[in-house]
Amino acid sequence: MNRWKLLAAIGFLMAILAGCGNQNADQEAENGDTGATEDKAAEEATDAGEDAEGTGTDQDTDTEEGTDQEGQEVTVKLNDVEGAEVGTAVLTANEDGGVHVDMKVSNLPEGPHAFHIHEKGACEAPDFESAGGHYNPEDKDHGKNSENGPHAGDFDNIEVGEDGTAHVEFDTDQVTLDENADNTLFTAEGTSLVIHGGEDDYESQPAGDAGPRIACGVIEK
Template structure:
């Protein structure tokens, strides 16, 4: 079996999805962080990224988000200019694959499973992304964590038909 994503939401369930390998071994940078803001500039959460032998563990503590299913991606440019966050560019995709966890020609390294925000707008999740490394996320123009208005359909190229970007945070050391 190929490399895996693992998500633990509120400690209740672990979901595993197969993905291709694009991981570099962990190096000097062991942790990084992204502070997410909504289009009004209000902080809506933090994501702590930790290098692990099998990729990067993302620990997200989110609040003030709309209830529902939202795409959760790593984007390829470390800029988060409101109100639309298009400055974050497309998904992080160093291998130039197509988008989608269910796409046979994908996924992008920045594609991750959807998150499901409860009515109170608060969510704590952990996601293991085995397709990225911290050095890879922190080089060049950097990268950003982006949440979308809707869920990712896991097949539509280039972005999963997930709608507008509702939160963004630049990944920094």
């Protein structure tokens, strides 16, 4: 009888130990699943961070690429030989690197007048000869009707009305506001806008037989 009791006790003890083992195995499996889930979450967070960082880099690049010359604007005030202000020209950088010119003048003689960019940023009255010749970085001849023309600073004549005013607006790819370009208006000596007393014939050398300089304005940032 004692023998059977002993065997029963041993069996009961083995059952308890087996149950504990299964419980520990289940706990370890559960812990393993939890660890895998946490590892996966950490990995996804890292990927998200890298994606966000990459997006930020793209945005920074786009911003940097957008900081070109387009939209840059320069206002030039033109004075006559007496020193009185007779007009304003607004030069704006175009998308293609050229320049949009919007000029309004008043108190000028009626009729056609030559209008050029000159090679020096100086407007000393009474003759404005300090502005030098036409802006000509490519060493061409004057005038759009010349075989080897025009100068980069050559523009069409403006027409002043009976009231002494004129408003001209046009685009040119002959010059730029980009300081790194060969045809930039921001040269070491500077540049200026000049209006002449007569009209430009678009071919006479070196300045189109346009007569005296009656208005001048320095182009500066």
